[in-house]
Amino acid sequence: METMRGRTISPGRVEGESLVSKEPIGFYGGIDAKTGIFIEKGHELEGKSVKGKILVFPCGKGSTVGSYVIYGLAKNNQAPLAIVNKETETIVATGVILAGIPCVDRIPVEKISTGDRLVVDATAGTVSLTKKGQ
Amino acid sequence: MHLTNAEERILSGENGEVLERMFRLLVQLGDIYGADRMIPVRSAQVAGVSYKSIGDPGVEFLEDYAAKNAKVRIVTFLNPAGMDIEDWQKLNVPKGFAEKQLRIMSAFKKMGIVVSATCTPYLAGNLPRFREHIAWSESSAISFSNSVIGARTNREGGPSALAAALCGVTPNYGLHLDENRKAQIFVEVSAKLEDNADFGALGYVVGKQVKNRIPYFRGIKDADTDQLKALGAAMAASGAVALYHAEDLTPEAHLMETKGLEKLTVADKDIEETFSKLSTGKEPDIVILGCPHSSLREIMTIARKLEGKKLKKPLWVCTSRMVREAANRMGFTQTIEMAGGKVVADTCMVVSPIEDMGYKTTAVNSGKAANYLPGFCKQNVIFGRLDTLLEKVTA
Helix, strand or coil: CEEEECEEEECCEEEEEEEECCCCECCCCCECCCCCEECCCCCCCCCCECCCCEEEECCECCCCCHHHHHHHHHHCCCCCCEEEECCCCHHHHHHHHHHCCCEEECCCHHHCCCCCEEEEECCCCEEEEECCCC | CCCCHHHHHHHCCCCCHHHHHHHHHHHHHHHHCCCCCEEECCEEEECCCCHHHHHHHHHHHHHHHHHCCCCCCCEEEECCCCCCCCCHHHHCCCHHHHHHHHHHHHHHHHCCCECCCCCCHHHCCCCCCCCCECEECCHHHHHHHHHHHCCECCCCCHHHHHHHHHHCEEECCHHHCHHHCCCCEEEEECCCCCCHHHHHHHHHHHHHHHCCCCEEEECCCCCCHHHHHHHHHHHHHHCCCCCCEECCCCCCHHHCCCCCCEEEEECHHHHHHHHHHHCCCCCCCEEEECCCCCCHHHHHHHHHHHCCCCECCCEEEEECHHHHHHHHHHCHHHHHHHCCCEEEECCCCCCCCHHHHCCCEEEECCHHHHHHHHHHCCCEEEECCHHHHHHHHEC
């Protein structure tokens, strides 16, 4: 298990399985707040659900309404367990703070693959990684 | 972060629960991004207005704040709604949707927010000055105010812009500071840019590659504000570009050091490829123009091209109510209506429920709209230049 140290965006501690996007994510127009499913055509996670996963992506993109989509995902019980970024922008930070979703950034996300086990201690700003199959 | 005594008192709840909660959000953001203090902002632009975008959780959130008597402290304008607020009945908007949308508008109005319902506040009465600190959401308006005007805002999310509007301040970090406004990637444009859609295509292709960095453009020979609006909007949709510099066109470009920057080139073939890549449909059910909201000049151009023509398919020109008033006065609206089109105020194709109104393929001249319509509105898209689109739908 490898522990990586980053920056606290929104506190909390969870364990779970990762869902990784190498591309940036725009929550508005990217994910349906009612179902938690990726709807952006041609996105590498199109059709996948974020519910109960630790969502890992480099940075945000697109609409500033994304904060409300993150808040809506939580209210509709479709939210990811946590979010891990290379760089969290204000739009995602606002969303996770309002929604109470643990979030850490400044993590080398390229080390993480979909299906890896993660322990996200957002309060301490750490992410512990166990590669799939290990 | 340093907080004044008055700010500490807001955090202790002395000014009520809403202000405490909103100010706490700003302090948290300031702590994360290393702000030294709060700075006053002169205006705000609040996104997250359409019921389609924010849903029931958003309605509850806003009504709760309005009921607790939250009031904005600075000039605050609002993004487009999911429908024309006055003429929604004529546009087949589902009734349940309309009721929720009207509740959202009432909540914003009660908070003292100007229910401008436009993504182009700078064309409708909220114009910041060079170097003014503001707190705007709406990715395209952020790009325009930072880049074309030289005002200063971070990419605020809808709720963080609302927080700044209610508190009158924003944490001092990011694009509020000179050192964070420097160019980070050099973009050499050899492509010929003529139609506004060419600028949208350029924005889409550059945004995809630069992601959240600050591009410096060389080679854009000339551009009017409509074209710069189209460029910025597309870059903020396919990427997260909040600020760009364009040589001889934008106010901070001459301050930039471009030596040693990573370089990107955009040629004619990249623009053509973008048009064909984003075009997933063949025959349009409807043509929708005005993303971001049309300026009066854009409406005038469309009206002139439609003079004496008959449309075979519906055509909407989306704009703010303020600009539509001027278009009415000049007879542009009437010309477009005579051809069979509509000038729609307060809303646009992205935030209105067009997928529930029987449309499957939408033709647009906007790189931003072409980016959002397939996923969020379940539309096939035809992305093209204005003349090409009008040719498809006029007899």
